[in-house]
Amino acid sequence: MTLALALALVLPCGPQAQDPLPQDPPAADQARIEHDLRALVGFGTRHVLSAVDEKGRGTGAARDWLEARFRECVGQSGGRLVVERQTGAVAVRRQGMPPETTVVNVIATLPGTTDAERVYVIGGHYDSRNGNGADGERDAPGANDDGSGTCVALECCRLLCARKFAATIVFVAYDGEEQGLLGSAVHAKALAEKGAVVDGMLGNDIVGNTLGMDGERRRDYLRVFSYAPTGNDTSGRSLARALSWTARRMDGFAVRLVFRGDRYGRGGDHRSFFEAGFPSVRCTEPREDFSRQHQDVVMKEGKPYGDVIEYVDFAYIAKVATLNSMTVAELAGAPRAPELVRVEGARDAYDTFVDVGEVRDASAYEFVWRTTTAPDWEGAQLVAAKDLEFKGRNQTARHVLKNVCIDEVVVGVRSVAKDGSRSRVTAAPEPDATVFRAAAARGR
DSSP states (O other): HHHHHHHHHHHSSSSOOOOOOOOOOOOOHHHHHHHHHHHHHSSSSSOEEEEEEEEEEEEEEHHHHHHHHHHHTTTTTOOOOOOEEEEEEOEEEEEEEESEEEEEEEEEEESSSSSSEEEEEEEEOOOOOOSSSOOOSSSSIIIIIIHHHHHHHHHHHHHHTSSSSEEEEEOOOOOOOOGGHHHHHHHHHHHHHOOOOOEEEEEEEEEEBBBBBOOOOSEEEEEEOOOOOSSSHHHHHHHHHHHHHHTSSTTEEEEEOOOOSTTOOOTTTTHHHHHHTTTEEEOOOOSGGGGGOOOEEEEETTTEESSOOGGGOOOHHHHHHHHHHHHHHHHSSSSSOOSEEEEOOOOOSSSEEEEOOOOOSSSSSEEEEEETTTOOEEEEEEEGGGGSSOOOTTTEEEEETTTTTTGEEEEEEEEEETTBBOOOOOEEEHHHHHHHHHHHHHHH
């Protein structure tokens, strides 16, 4: 779907502010992704307990290779990209594992130009395992889980490193996910301690298989999971909807929003960021097949069984990388999301009054709404900043949504840059939240 068509579907008729299009990065390179994934699988195993000093095999060789690949982007960035290893000694609570191990994340950071403390993270985990989670010796190719997500992070670095963005973008290959999200916990904690304003973490985990266990193949959508302990409009849900918004600019590819933190009873590196208080989502394939994850590699009925590269759909991984890069490019190039959004219903008409706080560098504000049962935004009005009157101690402006009844909708606002890049949406607080807090205080 083209952006023009997407806007035609979402924007109501009537006068609107001029809406320029953000500059999207080029599409991901499928051949380059295949080359990278074959290299990762070629290390035999990337288990956290595998060899660290053996040439061509084990986690040490894999992280050396990853660091070298990220460093290839430094020149393209004009020397701005910073590549480093982040090491942490962490406790492990998994059967058969030692009580403590060392994890090593490989990180490439593209500093922001005007709002560097605001951070976006694109990550995948490079460690792998077989059927025995404590086995660091036997093969664990980890093609799909999660060589695919690691290749997304690496490809996004290539696609974005030559550009300049207001905010900082961090590309990460995490270690120790299979033993309890160890590497991502180290990274999220470090960012929190540094005072980084992490506005979004995109965890890409298991994004390479498109053939379901029932034989149905789906290449046309990506599942995006997001945490929301209260309501449907947390910052994590807002980040998920930002991915959905971006997907409207792609032909033949969409986001399926799943309002759950992860697949039932399971987890991923995005959880570490959620627990640190940061917006985060999990991006994962449509038709998950458990036989193509961390299983022992054997032959069954004459076919390889396990997480082998023969079952990976490289074209699909390229779509996921394209979506990641487009989304983060827009968010990192946009102003910050509004901090203050309030709504009030008119008493003499079916109109909604929306108050929004002024955002630095915003050239426009987009007022969005959806019915309370809809998963994504259904209507929008774009208003130039010059047409809003910001006043008072909090520098707020009021906009009227005509014929939008607040009783039946959720309303939010996103800030818009001169080039059309949009921030995440900040939704107005739900009145039910006050009721829930009061009930909780009374022990109900």
